[in-house]
Amino acid sequence: MTTPEPTPPTRISVAGSEGTAPYDVLVGRALLGELPALIGPAAKRVAVLHPEALASTGEVLRDDLADQGYEAIAVQLPNGEEAKTAEVAAYCWKALGQTGFTRTDVIVGVGGGATTDVAGFVAASWLRGVRWVAVPTTVLGMVDAAVGGKTGINTAEGKNLVGAFHPPAGVLCDLAALESLPVHDYVSGLAEIIKAGFIADPVILDLIEADPEAARSAVGPATAELIERAIRVKAEVVSGDLKESGRREILNYGHTLAHAIEKNERYNWRHGAAVAVGMVFAAELGRIAGRLDDATADRHRAILEAVGLPVTYRGDQWPKLVQTMRVDKKTRGDLLRFIVLEGLARPAVLEGPDPAMLLAAHAEIAA
Numbered sequence: 001m002t003t004p005e006p007t008p009p010t011r012i013s014v015a016g017s018e019g020t021a022p023y024d025v026l027v028g029r030a031l032l033g034e035l036p037a038l039i040g041p042a043a044k045r046v047a048v049l050h051p052e053a054l055a056s057t058g059e060v061l062r063d064d065l066a067d068q069g070y071e072a073i074a075v076q077l078p079n080g081e082e083a084k085t086a087e088v089a090a091y092c093w094k095a096l097g098q099t100g101f102t103r104t105d106v107i108v109g110v111g112g113g114a115t116t117d118v119a120g121f122v123a124a125s126w127l128r129g130v131r132w133v134a135v136p137t138t139v140l141g142m143v144d145a146a147v148g149g150k151t152g153i154n155t156a157e158g159k160n161l162v163g164a165f166h167p168p169a170g171v172l173c174d175l176a177a178l179e180s181l182p183v184h185d186y187v188s189g190l191a192e193i194i195k196a197g198f199i200a201d202p203v204i205l206d207l208i209e210a211d212p213e214a215a216r217s218a219v220g221p222a223t224a225e226l227i228e229r230a231i232r233v234k235a236e237v238v239s240g241d242l243k244e245s246g247r248r249e250i251l252n253y254g255h256t257l258a259h260a261i262e263k264n265e266r267y268n269w270r271h272g273a274a275v276a277v278g279m280v281f282a283a284e285l286g287r288i289a290g291r292l293d294d295a296t297a298d299r300h301r302a303i304l305e306a307v308g309l310p311v312t313y314r315g316d317q318w319p320k321l322v323q324t325m326r327v328d329k330k331t332r333g334d335l336l337r338f339i340v341l342e343g344l345a346r347p348a349v350l351e352g353p354d355p356a357m358l359l360a361a362h363a364e365i366a367a
């Protein structure tokens, strides 16, 4: 009997823009052999930044890189959102300083979106910018966070308030990593996949609606296709607008309210769960503004509930949420701006909606 040839990874290209180099997102299995080529020939030192939950992965990777002749260190970060702080970034800078990390050395971020956001930010800020490679290990990291070069940390005042646009040299999405992901985290990533479906690729919605239970699994029949389709949406959008001067804002669909919910919950809600509620809110806002048809608005709640994502939030928190939304990055002056839909895959900006409209949309998600 012959052993089947390993399937080559899918390669999705992200164009360089505004002086940055193009790079590829690879999706497949057993991709770590690609890492040395992405680290490049100039590096002497490599720092592997990983969350506590992936301690053994981080150490194996460090040992592997050391065997290849790099001076490799593993830097363990707290799990999840707790890593996105100035203190954790400073801890990483200290580790780099003590290792004598130079401009030709390379950072590898292995973990979920929180880890790759910090790893990218440390890479952007160390010596004003060093090369980094993203190895996302969550659905959300693969389809969204690791692609596009938005890096950053939170401050007491809000989500992702400090950061930089600093694209990686490459992104390795090893689907096998998803098999250890708790279902709660897996499903959180589906929110960003569903977002990609509503803003650009409705086939995603059809695939999930055909078998929502299978969509919740790392080994479902459509898993790889869903992940690849969402990455293609992100890659296409960021290729044309790295610094979010225009079209990239559509990737923020549902995020204006989501970030306010995350802050209000002291980051104990997963990002994807907050984005799910935020998209239902944005859909209702679109409907109330006369931009979105009833069927598409209703489809939000149905698909998100079908995969087990939340669609409501505590009704008594509205004043605090509005206050936080006022400092959303899309706000211009005093003008709140939301991404809404004018139909499937037809995102648009809604500027300065009447407070009564916001209140009416809020009533639809208030628990």
Ligand SMILES: NC(=O)c1ccc[n+]([C@@H]2O[C@H](COP(=O)([O-])OP(=O)(O)OC[C@H]3O[C@@H](n4cnc5c(N)ncnc54)[C@H](O)[C@@H]3O)[C@@H](O)[C@H]2O)c1
Pocket (backbone or CB within 6 Å): 051, 052, 053, 054, 078, 079, 080, 081, 084, 111, 112, 113, 114, 115, 117, 137, 138, 139, 140, 141, 144, 145, 146, 147, 148, 149, 150, 151, 160, 177, 178, 179, 180, 181, 182, 185, 188, 189, 192, 270, 271, 272
């Ligand atoms: N930069 C961007 O463009 C962008 C886009 C979307 C989201 N984000 C950010 O991404 C973050 C959310 O990312 P996330 O949903 O991946 O969550 P996360 O990074 O918080 O990870 C969730 C949990 O899973 C653990 N984990 C990671 N991989 C694992 C694995 N393979 N097996 C077991 N456990 C694992 C983590 O340690 C953590 O405890 C948010 O901070 C969000 O703001 C950034």
Ligand SMILES: O=C(O)C(=O)C[C@@H](O)[C@H](O)[C@H](O)COP(=O)(O)O
Pocket (backbone or CB within 6 Å): 144, 148, 150, 159, 160, 192, 244, 248, 249, 251, 252, 255, 329
């Ligand atoms: O890549 C983008 O652009 C996005 O908006 C993707 C979002 O899913 C992501 O959560 C992003 O981190 C939000 O960025 P922010 O600029 O609103 O903080």
Ligand SMILES: [Zn+2]
Pocket (backbone or CB within 6 Å): 144, 192, 255, 271, 275
């Ligand atoms: Zn997001």
